[in-house]
Amino acid sequence: MSAILSADDLNDFISPGVACIKPIETLPTAPPQDASLEHEVILDGQQPSTNAPPAEISLTDCLACSGCVTSAEAVLVSLQSHSEVLNSLDSGPALRVLGPDAQGKFSVEGLEDESRNLYVASVSPQTRASLAAACGGGVTERQAGHMLERLLMGPEGLKAGGKFGNGFTWITDTNTARETCLVLxxxxxxxxxxxxxxxxxxxxxxxGWVCYAEKTHPYVLPHLSKVKSPQALMGTLLKTTLSRTLGIPPDRIWHLAIMPCFDKKLEASREELTDAVWGGDGKPARGVRDVDCVITSKEIFMLTESRNIDFFSLSKTSPLENTPVFPDPILQDFLFPKRRKGSQPQEAxxxxxxxxxxxxxxxxxxxxxxxxxxxxxxxxxxxxxxxxxxxxxxxxxxxxxxxxxxxxxxxxxxxAKASRMPGGKPFGSxxxxxxxxxxxxxxxxxxxxxxxxxxxGGGQVKVDDQVILERRNLGTKPGPDEQKALLAEVDEAYFSSGEEHAAPGSDLNGDQRPDQVAGISPAHIRDTLAHWSRLTGINLERLVFTTYREVISDVGKAKPSDSERVVQLAGKVGGGW
Structure with missing residues (x-):
């Protein structure tokens, strides 16, 4: 259960929940549960039971829910937290990628042990900007990125306090996937x-917008872009490429995304974003997720606190050296360019x-x-x-x-609504x-x-978070003006990334590209996508596009019997008992 979610944190709250399709039902008696749990989900109009155990709602259940329509920050979630990251890292020794050898081939150490996983992560620029603002003192987004690398990959980071000394093998920047999404x-x-x-x-x-549209305004779904989000696209790229080139099953590639938004946790739970789509028959199903876990910017400090790490003491001046080479040279240059573009213009x-x-x-x-x-x-x-x-x-x-x-x-x-009158004109909004x-x-x-x-985003570090209160010696509870000032610092870090510019008219690696649009070469992106499709043997449309679905609401309808309700719940897409 994530302890940091509450309605008080919301700035995009839609409306209170009016019903939930996974409440406490009249089912066979469940084993006693810890009475210290605080939250209970109840059917609309039903009185709380003093003896009933609190309901547990997973992210997948919440995404399938047709009752309440709120931001994911208001949803009680039990997965995808900093604790899940640490539990996964401590579940067993990590797989080690070795190579390339003299013939350019890679091998994986420990593949015969099915309890071992390969850990990869992707980080959004908004998260780096939020962490940079939290650091203060003119720390740039790029420097905050170095600190994150030290935390996730360095010997002084998560490796130091872990049971098996595990860390992440690769950390990618979602800016790469973002530019791909822009071209698509x-x-x-x-x-x-x-x-x-x-x-x-x-x-x-x-x-958050997609979930809102699916549950309340399905008539807008035909208008939604089919292009995956940068988080989802990066997850697909990492899982498909690593599973194909290294022979690692997708369920043993554990992908963490660090994002500015709690809603990204729900996105990662979508059945449309699993290996059932790109590795199966192309239809959404409960397969291996492309993104296994999402944590937000503020949860980084919960992660460091759990391992007694001072995030602000991590080196910000230089990236890690001797990081492993990605097992495909074209995607290595694409994901880890030698020189990155500078910051985006504010107009973007x-x-x-x-x-x-x-x-x-x-x-x-x-x-x-x-x-x-x-x-x-x-x-x-x-x-x-x-x-x-x-x-x-x-x-x-x-x-x-x-x-x-x-x-x-x-x-x-x-x-428009059709008029029922003969010869009447359409009416309505x-x-x-x-x-x-x-x-x-x-x-x-x-x-x-x-x-x-x-x-x-709701997952960004806020001015009233303890880490900010302590670093800035804010004696009184800060208000909207202080939050606005912190957000201005985040924006400044985001738009002034401090990253090295490539040569004018070039792509991220400095190669001359005459077809650039807003600093991005569409031809370079398309060539890389075509290579990715050939490398994995998967149709490009399955890799880069997604689908949406209407979620039918039960609110206001006649209450079914207990047996009918259980059958309905079990058959819902993305949810059930």
Whole structure:
């Protein structure tokens, strides 16, 4: 059970839960449980039982739930915590990757012992920025990344206090997967095919927004981008490549993602993001997850506290040396470039720059065109129009951040209701008072649940967290102004990463690329994706795209019998007893 989740931490709370499909049921008597557990989930309208044990709800059950609609921060979760990371590392000796030898081949030590795993991790730039702000003193995002490497891979980190001295073999930067998602997303919007989502295409990399759409507004699902999020894409890349090149079963490759958002824990639990899709018949099922565990920025300090490690004393000046080589040279250069690009422009936003990249791609494809920006009702709503050289609009897009704004967006997308009157016109939210159709004219909309974007995620370090209170000697409880000041520091670290620039007009390794868009070479990305597909023998669409599903709500419907309810629960996609 994660002890740090509470409704008080939310800045994107939608509404209180009104029902839960996995409550305490009238089932055969269960063994007694620890009475010290605090939380109990109860059917809507049902009185709590004094003798009933507290319900345990896993992340998979919560994702399948059709009752409450809240951010994942409000959900009681029992998996994917810092404790799960330590328990996994202490479960047995880790697999060791050896090589390459003189023939360029790799081998794995300990593969015959089925209790041994290979540990890999991926880290988001928003997390590094949050940790940099927590450190203070001008620590950059890049330096915070070095500190994380020391924690996860170095001898002074988790290896020092572990039962078997285990650490992580590789740590990747999700920026690599992010740039891949940007190219795929732009192709999806600008190169429409019969299988493309309906316009306007909506960003799908925010799991809180996706969960909200699946449970409350299924009519927007045909609009969701099919491109996986950077977290999911990195998980697929690591599991498929390592299992194919090293001969390690996917269930023995343990992937940790460090993210700014608790909702990413639910994303990792999706049946659409398992080896059943890329390694089986292509259909979602309960297989081996591409991401085994997600912890957030603030949980890093719970991880260090559990091992008596002072995170702030870890070296920030230089990366680890003699890290293992990735078992494919092309993907080695792709995942671990010798020189990284510099920071993103602030116009790209703090959520990955999906919309920014598409706008730059449209401008590059239409010489002489120019961008017009219009602010909406608040700072988290913006409209973008690209006009041709002659002044004619050729592309429209928008940005909606925060659930209050998202609710306005989905109302505008709601389909018209047919009139029951003979000859009557459609009515409802799809008509404006002026009589004009209200359907969005935009080709693309970037949607994020958190106001301000991902640097303001629910899992980021907050100003009232103990680690901040102690380091900044804040005697009184800090308020919104102090939190706003800390968020400004996080944004500064995010947009001023301090990383070394590659040569102008080059890719991440300094190779000249004439086709760059916003510092990214689409041709280089596409070539790498094609290589990945050939290497693994898996169709590229299975590797990079995902699907969504409507979750039918039970709220307000007649209560079934106990036996009927058990059958329904057992048959739900992603959940059950």
């Amino acid at each position: 997303g732009s192709d999806e919007v600008l190169n429409q095919t019969s299988s493309s989502p309906s316009k306007p295409i909506l960003t799908s990399s925010c799991p 936003g703090s959520s990955g720059g999906n919309l920014y990249y598409i706008l730059q791609d449209v401008l590059a494809r239409n010489p002489g065109s120019h961008l017009q920006t219009t602010r909406g009702r608040n700072v988290d709503v913006m409209e973008y129009i690209i006009n041709s050289a002659s002044g004619e609009p050729i592309f429209k897009a928008a940005r909606y951040y925060g659930f209050r704004n998202i609710q306005n967006l989905v109302r505008r997308l709601k389909p 799809a008509r404006r008072p002026t009589g004009k159709a209200a359907g969005l004219e935009h080709a693309y909309v970037e949607v994020m649940a958190c106001p301000g974007g991902c640097t303001n």
